[in-house]
Amino acid sequence: MPDRDVLMYLDEGGRVIEWHHRAKELFGWSAEEAVGRSVAALLREAGAAGGRRGEGFPDTAPVLVKPVLRGSSVVWQVRAVADALSRQQDVALIRAMFTQSPVGLHVLDDQLRLVRMNTAARGLRDVPADDLIGKRFTEAYEFEDAEEELAVARRVLESGQAVLNRLVRDIEPPDVRKRRIYSVSYVRLEDCGGGVLGLVASSIDVTERENAHRRLALLDAVRARVGRRLDVPAVCQELVDTVVPAFAGIVVVEVVEDVVRGEEPPLVPVDRLVPLRRTAFRGRISAYPVGDVRPLPSGTPYSHVLSDLRPRLVPIHEDSVWLAADPARADSIRQSGAHSMIVSPLALHGHALGVVSFYRHRQEDPFEEEDLQLASDVCAHAALCIDNARRYSRERTIAATVQRRLLPQQPATPSSAEICQMHFPGPEGGGAWFDAITLPGARTALVVGEVAGRGITAATTMGQLRTALHSLAPLDLGPDELLARLSDTAARLAAERAALPAGDPLGHEPLTAGCAIAVYDPVDLTCTIVRAGLPAPFALFPDGTSCNLAVPPGPLLAGTGNAPFPATTVSLPEGTTLAMGTVSLAQEVLSGPLRPLLDSGRTRPLPELCDEIAEALTNGRHAEEMLMLLARTKALPPERVRALSLPANPKAAPIARAAARQQLEAWGIDEETAFTNELIVSELVGNAVRYGAPPLQLRLILDRTLTSEVSDAATSAPHVKHARTVDETGRGLFIIATLAAQWGARYWDQGKTVWAEQATGMPDAPPL
Secondary structure, eight states: OOOOEEEEEOOTTSSSEOHHHHHHHHHHHHHHTTTBBBHHHHHHHHHHHHHHTTSSSTTTOEEEEEEETTTTEEEEEEEEEHHHHHHHHHHHHHHHHHHHSSSSEEEEEEEBEEEEOOOOHHHTOOOOOOGGGTBBHHHHTTTTTTTHHHHHHHHHHHHOEEEEEEEEEEEOTTOOOOOOEEEEEEEEETTTOEEEEEEEEEEOOOHHHHHHHHHHHHHHHHHHHTSSSSHHHHHHHHEEEEEEEEOEEEEEEEEEEEHTTTTTOOOOOOTTOOOOEEEEEESSOOOOOOOOOOOOTTHHHHHHHHOOOOOOOEOOTTTOOOGGGGEEEEHHHHTTTTTEEEEEEEEETEEEEEEEEEEEEEESSOOOHHHHHHHHHHHHHHHHHHHHHHHHHHHHHHHHHHHHHHHHOOOOOTTEEEEEEEEETTTTTTEEEEEEEEEHHHHHEEEEEESOOOOOHHHHHHHHHHHHHHHHHTOOOOHHHHHHHHHHHHHHHHHHHSSSSSTTGGGGGGOOOEEEEEEEETOOOOOOOOEEESOEEEEEEETTOOEEOOOEEEEEEOOSOOOOOOOOOOOOOOOOOEEOOOOOOOIISSSTTHHHHTTTTTSSSSHHHHHHHHHHHHHTOOSSEEEEEEEEOOOOOGGGGGEEEEEESSHHHEEEHHHHHHHHHHHHHOOHHHHHHHHHHHHHHHHHHHHOOOOEEEEEEEESSEEEEEEEOOOOOOOOOOOOOOSSOOOOOHHHHHSSSSEEEEETTTTEEEEEEEEEOOOSSSOO
């Protein structure tokens, strides 16, 4: 190949004997025009013609002339001085790169064998160059995946497309436990004609840089992923899932048992007998199962950390003395091949929450001092998240306790229905409740309610509404009016909440509640139902048919406006199973995928049916609070009821007294109770004759109490009068109020019923 820097060759007389392409570019003449002519004449002609030099060169392009022996003659070689200087600079640059550059340079031939390397490259492995020359690049450095690197180098050799900045780890040397990370680039070498000569492979040791990036990335990941859930074991599991295997191959988190339960963490130094729970683990072999509770072994790095809250980097050797303090833990460490450990405290404001143990094993690099600071930062964030979860767990426990205490403490056992309830509290507590309230006339009010929200606020609001409902129930209001009064109470509570100071967060939480009430009458075998915001009850009839009862929905409690709560009366034969539940449960059971379980429960015991539904719901991981009330209806036997029509005149009282005396004697009621009942019946009938309207009816009901009812067609409200000594009337209801355990009046479309209840005088209530 001709030398591209040579312009021309001159003989001893200065005549051109060779004219190269570069000379044509510089001076403008072709070889045919220039060869054989004097170079001085050519230059003079160029000056006279205004210059025919090529535009690619400067006007003052210097040249270098030197004698050259060609055969037996001496000729003069003319070279471009600029190119010569460029080549000198290239040589200087190459010399600097191979003697002073911090980047390792390796020149590989077309067989990828090492033919030359700079001083930095020799320093990367601290191996004499003579021991590496002739080896393949991947053999000289023993990369972790040598075959992959060899394939990458071959692709560059074949395609000419450079590969830059590949991060490659080397194989762990037998005498050094720390592996290095290199940034490797491959560039193909070509000659002037484009022929492939080999590769240049550059490498830089970026171990410290990559470790720093890895530490920052891990800390960012911990801050992003740890603490998303407000449960202490869950937070600990988030921690181990984030740091394994990015930081350590094995991680154990142990938290003070009181902290898991939501109690205050102990001060440092922690007593050696304080138990810790293993809340999370990830790795090979665990000495103890997750959930195990025991004190940390004394005289070990774990216990030392809880005494001064100082993290420790501990190399693990077979003869480490502290391993003997806990044989089970020592055995798991040996089996897992752990060789390096960091024990870091979970602490906040001088209080110890627990300990995190990080282990590296097998082929993992041992921990360094820089890792100690990273472990401390990771555990500091985890401790803050655990403390938040602890506080939340404590509030949740208090809320759940408040709710549990506000709910009925003993299972309701009304005589007119078999009752069974199922309650799944929400993860943060809630405001769902149920009730079975005994009403006069052997009737039972079945109630399911739900206050939106969570925590103590929802639980206490639920308690207020439930108390109001129990206060209103003895008034014997219709279920629609009862729900309307309850809505008024909820509206007042909502107004009080809205009037709180602006800084109180409760003032920004609207009060929303729903309730469903079903009043079952075992005499008429009817059920009057009203609902506000909750789903319609479900009924499974004795003949096997079932349906969601068509009860019109009413507005939520404390809703705006004065919309009514429409009531619906349905017939419920004896043995009908009535199911009432909250919204979330209705979506799963009353009209959801578990509906067949209810349909199959016609003759099954209610506790068994509840257990089966509860098991199905538990398998579904439901995060919302769920409550269901099941009631299987019973009929009051006909012989327990005596109904008698009465004339609307003074003869009604003696007729009623005689009938009552006869019926109580048939029921076996003692004479004292029967005598009191005669007085009550007489006053009830007399009051109806005097102030009521025909038709009149007396009804006696024997259940757990003895109920005397007198109905008439008037809608006037009875009230107690305190008569003066000289008054001859006005004492009827006063006498009834004195003699009866309780009395009251309820209204229906065509009139009212005034009733009074007495104890039966029997040692045990007569069973149905």
